Amino acid sequence: MNPQLDVLAIDIGNTRAKFGVFRVHQNHAAVPVNIVARVLDQMPSIADELRAWWQTLDQPALIQAIVAGSDPETRDQLIDAWPLAECRPAAITSYQQIPIAVDVDVPAKVGIDRLLNVFAAGRLLPATRAVIVVDSGTATTVDLMTADQTFRGGSILPGLRLSAYAMHDYTARLPLLNVDNEPAELPDVPGRNTEDAMRAGLFIGQLGAVRELVNRLTVAAMHRFGEAEPPAIVVTGGGGRQLVHHFSGATFIDSLALHGLACLGQSPS
Numbered sequence: 001m002n003p004q005l006d007v008l009a010i011d012i013g014n015t016r017a018k019f020g021v022f023r024v025h026q027n028h029a030a031v032p033v034n035i036v037a038r039v040l041d042q043m044p045s046i047a048d049e050l051r052a053w054w055q056t057l058d059q060p061a062l063i064q065a066i067v068a069g070s071d072p073e074t075r076d077q078l079i080d081a082w083p084l085a086e087c088r089p090a091a092i093t094s095y096q097q098i099p100i101a102v103d104v105d106v107p108a109k110v111g112i113d114r115l116l117n118v119f120a121a122g123r124l125l126p127a128t129r130a131v132i133v134v135d136s137g138t139a140t141t142v143d144l145m146t147a148d149q150t151f152r153g154g155s156i157l158p159g160l161r162l163s164a165y166a167m168h169d170y171t172a173r174l175p176l177l178n179v180d181n182e183p184a185e186l187p188d189v190p191g192r193n194t195e196d197a198m199r200a201g202l203f204i205g206q207l208g209a210v211r212e213l214v215n216r217l218t219v220a221a222m223h224r225f226g227e228a229e230p231p232a233i234v235v236t237g238g239g240g241r242q243l244v245h246h247f248s249g250a251t252f253i254d255s256l257a258l259h260g261l262a263c264l265g266q267s268p269s
Contacts, residue, residue, distance in 0.1 A: 005023075005024050005063045005064065005265075006021060006022070006023055006024075006033075006063055006064075007021070007022045007023075007024050007030070007063065007064045007065070007066060007261075007262045007265035008020070008021055008054075008064070008065040008066070008084075008089075008265075009021075009022060009065075009066055009067075009258045009259075009261035009262045009265060010050070010065070010066070010067045010068075010069070010078070010089070010258075010261070011068060011069050011113065011116075011255070011257045011258050011261060012040075012046075012067070012068070012069030012070070012071045012074050012075045012078070013040075013069060013070055013071065013113065013137060013138065014070055014071060014137070014138040014139070015039060015040060015041075015137075015138050015161070016037045016038060016039055016040060016238075017037070017038050017040055017043075017046055017049075017069070017074070018035060018036070018037045018038075018255050018257075018258055019035070019036050019038070019050060019053055019054075020032055020033075020034065020035040020036075020255060020258040020261075020262070021033040021034045021035075021057065022258070022259070022262035022265070024262055024263065024265060030120075030123075030259050030262035030263050032255070032258075032259075032262075034057060035254070035255050035258065036053055037255075038053075040071070040074060045081070046074060046077065046078045047077070047078055047081035047082065047083045048083065050078065050083055050084070051083035051084065054083075054084060063087070064087065064090070064265040065084065065086075065087050065088070065089040065090070065265075066089060066090045066091075066092060066261045066262075066264060066265040067079060067089045067090070067091050067092070067261075068091065068092035068093070068112050068113070068116060068257070068261055069112070069113065070111050070112065070113050072093075075091065079091060090265070092112055092116070092261065092264060093112070094108070095107045095108060095110055095112070095115055097264070098112075098115045098116065098119050098260070098264065099119070099149075100115065100118065100119050100122065100145065100149045100150065100151055101148070101149060101150040101151065102115065102150070102151045103150050103151065103152055103153070104151070104152070104153045110151070110153075111141075113135070113141075113257045114133075114135070114141050114143050114151075114154070115151060115260075116256070116257040116260035116261060116264075117133045117135055117141075117143065117234075117236065117256045117257055117260065118131060118133050118143055118144075118145035118151050119145075119260045119263070119264075120253070120256045120257065120259040120260030120263065121133050121145065121232075121234045121253070121256065122145060122149055123259070123260070123263050124234075124253065124259065125232050125234070125251070126232075127147070127149070128147055129147055129227075129229065129231065129232050130144065130145060130146045130147045130221045130225070130227045130229075130230075130231035130232070131144075131145050131231050131232045131233075131234055132144050132154075132214055132217050132218070132221075132231045132232070132233050132234070133145070133234045133235075133236065133256065134210055134214065134233065134234070134235045134236070134237075134240065134243060134247075134250075135235075135236050135237040135240070135256065135257075136159055136160065136206070136210075136235070136236075136237035136238060136239030136240045136242075136243055137159050137161075137237040137238055137239070138159050138161055138162050139156055139157065139158060139159050139162060140156070140157050140158070140159045140160075140206065140209075140210065140237070140239070141154060141155070141156050142154050142155045142157075142210055142213040142214060142217065143155075144217045144220065144221055144231065146221060146225045146227060147227060152220075152221075152225065154213075154217065155213045155217075157209055157213075159206075159237075159238075159239060160179040160202055160203070160206055160238075160239045160242075161179055161180070161238070161239075163202055163205075163206070164176060164177045164178075164179050164198075164202060167198060167202075174194065174198060175194065175195060175198075177195065177198055177199060177202065179202060179203075179239070180238060186200075186203055186204055186207070186246075187199045187200040187203055187204065188200070189204070203242065206239070206243070207243060207246055210243060211246070211247070214233060214247065217231070218230050218231060232249075232251070233247050233249065233250040233251070234250070234251050234252075234253055234256065235247065235250050235251070235252050235253075236252070236253050236254065236255070236256035236257075237256075240252055240254075
């Protein structure tokens with residue numbers, strides 16, 4: 001096997017698509033070389049956007065491209081109009097393509113992004129420890145994988161951006177808050193105007209919900225699944241930089257699902 005290879009990983013989410021070039025070494029470490037995110041509704045064509053970005057890179061011949069995401073329609077549009085002559089992409093469309101066990105009621109209905117997150121966390125952290133992954137995106141997911149590399153399920157709740165839009169869209173007078181570039185510090189309470197009150201509710205409410213879910217998953221990992229130590233906590237997603245500082249010992253990894261795709265890119269099945 002080659003000591004290293006270059007993988008183009010593409011993760012298509014609910015609101016953004018992420019493109020990333022990774023250098024994958026023989027020890028399975030996936031080192032990001034270049035990662036960008038593009039807002040889906042601001043792109044006339046995702047294939048054209050990928051081509052334009054690719055042409056800006058000083059990139060050697062591509063060995064493997066791999067595509068997945070929570071938006072199957074956009075994923076398939078990109079594959080049908082694939083713009084790069086260097087190779088054809090492999091698509092990750094089934095949980096069976098990810099080398100972890102999936103212990104839930106209906107494995108086929110678990111979002112591929114959730115499985116890629118825990119798979120990547122298991123590769124990037126010591127394999128002898130359970131892991132809880134918090135992905136703060138359009139939706140926030142909080143998932144558990146035990147040390148035996150088994151996905152045990154988790155929780156899904158509205159993310160910061162979705163909650164902000166809901167408050168604006170389903171009320172008469174509440175403004176739309178931009179939650180994408182908020183500082184890591186929590187808002188002051190009590191909020192002394194409408195925007196500050198909304199901001200406090202959004203961020204402290206999200207943190208409180210995630211913290212409670214992490215605590216309950218930790219108890220489940222140790223008491224139900226017999227883990228000897230509390231799970232490691234990995235945080236990712238657009239709101240992850242704000243959340244990670246409030247969890248002792250937590251690790252932030254940007255674009256975690258892309259890392260999982262890059263590792264799969266060596267031999268997708």
